[in-house]
Amino acid sequence: QLQLVESGGGLVQPGGSLKLSCVVSGATLDDKVVTWFRQAPGKEREGISLMIIREGGTYYRPSVQGRFTISREHEATKDTIHLEMNSLKPEDTAVYFCAAGPWGSSWQPDQYPYWGQGTQVTVST
Numbered sequence: 001q002l003q004l005v006e007s008g009g010g011l012v013q014p015g016g017s018l019k020l021s022c023v024v025s026g027a028t029l030d031d032k033v034v035t036w037f038r039q040a041p042g043k044e045r046e047g048i049s050l051m052i053i054r055e056g057g058t059y060y061r062p063s064v065q066g067r068f069t070i071s072r073e074h075e076a077t078k079d080t081i082h083l084e085m086n087s088l089k090p091e092d093t094a095v096y097f098c099a100a101g102p103w104g105s106s107w108q109p110d111q112y113p114y115w116g117q118g119t120q121v122t123v124s125t
Helices: none
Strands: 003-007 010-012 018-025 032-039 046-052 057-060 068-074 079-085 094-102 119-123
Touching: 003 094, 018 032, 018 094, 018 119, 032 068, 032 079, 046 068, 057 068, 079 094
Parallel strands: 010 119
Antiparallel strands: 003 018, 018 079, 032 046, 032 094, 046 057, 068 079, 094 119
């Protein structure tokens, strides 16, 4: 059973940076897809950055392309999936979640059975 725990959220000014981390434990990620989602108040949860673990391929939504970077640190008993966020905008304000799903998962939240608890990111002056 996979367990995911996010950290790194907070309050940042427009133009600033934050680095989110998602510690994944309990099972191998080798055949999985890991995606960062976010959900702003009153809006649907949207996938923004995806990593296909087996191939190392990374994908981004246009709204974050060029500003956000997803990466992975692998250790013997856990993986950490980072989301480095630069040039933050007020519209990036949301609760950010990491999620793991089977190979072939894409941007739809219902493809992902494993979720973290979320971390709040607020971009404001």
